[in-house]
Amino acid sequence: MTRARKPLRSAAWFGKLDKDGFAHRSWMKTQGLPHHLFDGRPVIGICNTFSELTPCNAHFRELAEHVKRGVYEAGGFPLEFPVMSLGESNLRPTAMLFRNLAAMDVEESIRGNPIDGVVLLAGCDKTTPSLLMGAASCDLPAIMVSGGPMLNGRFRNETIGSGTVVWKFSEDVRAGDMRLDDFLEAEASMSRSAGSCMTMGTASTMASMAEALGVTLPTNAAIPAVDARRSVLAHMSGRRIVGMVREDLRLSRILTRKAFENAIRVNAAIGGSTNAVIHLLAIAGRIGVDLSLDDWDRIGGDVPCLVNLMPSGKYLMEDFYYAGGLPQVMNELGNMLHRDAPTVSGRAVGDNIAGAVCYNREVIFPADRPFKPQGGVAVLRGNLAPNGAIIKPSAATPALMKHRGRAVVFEDIEHYKARVDDPALDIDETCVMVLKNCGPKGYPGMAEVGNMGLPAKILRKGVRDMVRISDARMSGTAYGTVVLHVAPEAAAGGPLALVRDGDMIELDVAARRLHLDASAAELKRRMAAWTPPVPAMASGYQALYVDRVLQADRGCDFDFLVGMRGAAVPRESH
Numbered sequence: 393m394t395r396a397r398k399p400l401r402s403a404a405w406f407g408k409l410d411k412d413g414f415a416h417r418s419w420m421k422t423q424g425l426p427h428h429l430f431d432g433r434p435v436i437g438i439c440n441t442f443s444e445l446t447p448c449n450a451h452f453r454e455l456a457e458h459v460k461r462g463v464y465e466a467g468g469f470p471l472e473f474p475v476m477s478l479g480e481s482n483l484r485p486t487a488m489l490f491r492n493l494a495a496m497d498v499e500e501s502i503r504g505n506p507i508d509g510v511v512l513l514a515g516c517d518k519t520t521p522s523l524l525m526g527a528a529s530c531d532l533p534a535i536m537v538s539g540g541p542m543l544n545g546r547f548r549n550e551t552i553g554s555g556t557v558v559w560k561f562s563e564d565v566r567a568g569d570m571r572l573d574d575f576l577e578a579e580a581s582m583s584r585s586a587g588s589c590m591t592m593g594t595a596s597t598m599a600s601m602a603e604a605l606g607v608t609l610p611t612n613a614a615i616p617a618v619d620a621r622r623s624v625l626a627h628m629s630g631r632r633i634v635g636m637v638r639e640d641l642r643l644s645r646i647l648t649r650k651a652f653e654n655a656i657r658v659n660a661a662i663g664g665s666t667n668a669v670i671h672l673l674a675i676a677g678r679i680g681v682d683l684s685l686d687d688w689d690r691i692g693g694d695v696p697c698l699v700n701l702m703p704s705g706k707y708l709m710e711d712f713y714y715a716g717g718l719p720q721v722m723n724e725l726g727n728m729l730h731r732d733a734p735t736v737s738g739r740a741v742g743d744n745i746a747g748a749v750c751y752n753r754e755v756i757f758p759a760d761r762p763f764k765p766q767g768g769v770a771v772l773r774g775n776l777a778p779n780g781a782i783i784k785p786s787a788a789t790p791a792l793m794k795h796r797g798r799a800v801v802f803e804d805i806e807h808y809k810a811r812v813d814d815p816a817l818d819i820d821e822t823c824v825m826v827l828k829n830c831g832p833k834g835y836p837g838m839a840e841v842g843n844m845g846l847p848a849k850i851l852r853k854g855v856r857d858m859v860r861i862s863d864a865r866m867s868g869t870a871y872g873t874v875v876l877h878v879a880p881e882a883a884a885g886g887p888l889a890l891v892r893d894g895d896m897i898e899l900d901v902a903a904r905r906l907h908l909d910a911s912a913a914e915l916k917r918r919m920a921a922w923t924p925p926v927p928a929m930a931s932g933y934q935a936l937y938v939d940r941v942l943q944a945d946r947g948c949d950f951d952f953l954v955g956m957r958g959a960a961v962p963r964e965s966h
Contacts, residue, residue: 398640401532401959402435402469405506412964416506429469434637436463436630437507438472439498439527441519446479448516448588448595449539451617458623459511459537462630468509468637470630475501475526478518480594480840488865489837489937491518491525491674492950498526503959507532509637511629515539515588515617517868520598521671524607525949528678530959531644533636535736536608537629538599540617541709542587547578553591553702554582555869559843566813567851587617590709592701594868597664598671603718604658605651605675606735607643610744614713636736644956647679650730653691654741657728660695660768661721663704663786665868666876669769670838673947677954685780685945689771689904697767697786698724698757703871704786705763707755715752723748724759772875772906775915776861776887776897779879779945781906787871789857793901795873797824797859801893804829804925805841813848821855824897828888829925831863831881832941832948836927836934838863838881843870859899861906863888863944875899875906877944883925884943890918 400407405416407430417430438459442452456472463470476494478487502510509532512523520538527534545552561578564570588595600613609629615622635641652672659668669688676683698721701707707715722729723745731742750756757763764786772781785793800819802808808827811817819825825844832838842864846855860874863881880886887908891897896909908915927938940950 401508402506406430412966434468434508434634435506436468436470436633437510438470439510440472440474440513441477443477445482446477446516449477451586452513455626458626459630462627466631466634468634473501480517486837486839487518491522494522495525498523499529502530509533509633511633512536517594524675525678528643529957531642531956532959533641534643535629535633536602537626538612540587540615540622541590541596543585543616544590544708544710545582547581552582553708554589555593555867556591556702559870563851566848585618589869591703591869592663594665594667596709597668597868600662600718601655601668604655606646609737610719611717614709614717616710646734649681650733652676652681652683654729654733656688656692657695660692661725662699663697663767666782666784666866667868669782670944670948674949677947677949680956685771688769692768695768696762697764698762700755700763703869711755715755716750719745719748720750720756770901772904774905774907776906776908777878781875781878783875788873792859792873795859796898797822799824799826799891799895799897801826801891817847819847821850821858825860826891827862828882831883833938834881834883836938838865840865840867842866842876843872843874879943879945889922890915
């Protein structure tokens with residue numbers, strides 16, 4: 393017996409033969425659209441984060457055209473719409489401040505329009521999670537197409553990685569080891585094609601997370617932006633979303649607990665960005681999957697790093713694709729993954745990755761001989777981080793993973809900038825640098841300032857790493873022994889707010905411990921004298937953000953956005 397096909401959602405707009413249907417169709421026809429496109433075929437929204445202010449996504453106009461070809465070919469009706477675009481390199485005070493705003497834009501744009509399924513075009517760091525968060529809250533059939541990484545950077549016959557060399561070269565300039573003219577020449581050498589960062593930074597990590605979650609077609613994560621195969625992937629994704637609508641294959645059937653567990657393990661295997669922790673927690677909260685900070689350690693803590701990519705290693709995303717890409721890494725993980733988890737391809741994870749081959753063992757290592765023994769995120773707790781903090785062991789200095797040092801405290805980012813290179817600063821390489829008031833409420837928006845540059849006088853000694861602790865985030869392209877996402881944050885009255893110069897701090901990653909050497913009574917006394925910082929903006933979006941944002945251990949979503957609201961719109965617009 394054939395199952396009756398579910399009526400298309402768009403029919404409530406375009407399928408009526410009354411005044412309302414007339415209005416909906418007629419105004420659409422101003423674009424030269426023929427009547428047969430309104431004959432009951434699936435309407436596919438193309439959610440486009442194109443912006444010339446978001447360099448990673450500046451090629452999305454062309455990418456959208458390839459999606460449309462696929463939609464038309466499969467008998468669908470593609471309609472492109474813009475949503476807020478978040479450019480990591482330009483947007484102040486930080487793109488993370490606006491991730492939730494963009495997610496609101498995506499959710500309401502999908503729900504309020506005649507859309508049966510949606511293709512999500514994402515690239516730069518925050519566009520991937522914001523689109524997935526918004527789409528998850530609507531729970532329509534959705535598929536993601538990432539914009540792809542740039543080609544490898546090349547500077548004077550040296551391969552250089554976006555972001556990672558910025559931190560390295562800037563430290564070299566401050567230490568007197570690199571001329572400013574050379575530093576400026578490296579700019580064009582680093583970014584020489586369309587696409588997102590070609591290191592395993594947050595953009596590439598989140599593209600990998602999307603593939604690991606099963607919301608993209610296989611190979612999505614690593615195809616270079618300018619490779620013709622990226623356009624083919626966009627075309628095939630356009631074809632596939634039409635099939636997903638006809639199958640009613642919604643995100644809630646893809647974004648299951650198994651999918652998130654797979655993504656956590658894949659993040660460890662690729663040496664992925666710490667930013668993935670916050671974003672996956674937020675996406676899980678939208679779709680209704682119970683995911684916690686501790687799951688990151690429990691599920692991914694023992695997964696080895698298999699991928700030799702900057703910032704943890706040597707190679708770049710272009711090399712990763714040629715070596716076999718994410719399907720090969722997932723195949724190497726074997727039974728560590730839920731191979732029966734469904735994906736947007738219509739096949740299970742195991743079917744998608746079966747037969748994947750590695751073409752370069754210097755880039756993708758086998759699971760029994762990994763690149764690094766631990767690739768996951770370590771979750772730290774103690775009286776300095778009661779609700780948790782994280783560190784990325786694969787990017788840290790092994791000798792500093794167990795360390796006790798004297799705190800040198802920076803009350804906020806301005807204090808850090810004013811103080812860090814002061815010759816009178818009482819600091820040496822054994823100290824622990826502490827940065828406060830850079831969390832979700834404190835910055836606001838939890839900026840990527842956690843990987844504080846070291847004091848110039850330390851750099852001149854040849855030292856390139858120290859223990860650093862903050863409630864901020866770190867760029868996925870960065871590296872070092874950096875403790876991040878301390879929760880509760882300082883601006884919310886967390887213990888980090890109470891740290892003073894000279895306090896002793898203990899870090900023990902193996903024991904998952906982060907401890908401030910101060911008695912409970914002393915901390916209580918300091919708290920009594922503490923006053924919260926005054927937000928820079930007392931009204932507008934920033935005021936809403938500070939008032940309603942959740943802490944890092946809960947994904948930094950707004951408290952009122954958690955959960956799935958569906959796509960139903962009960963009332964007409966006229």
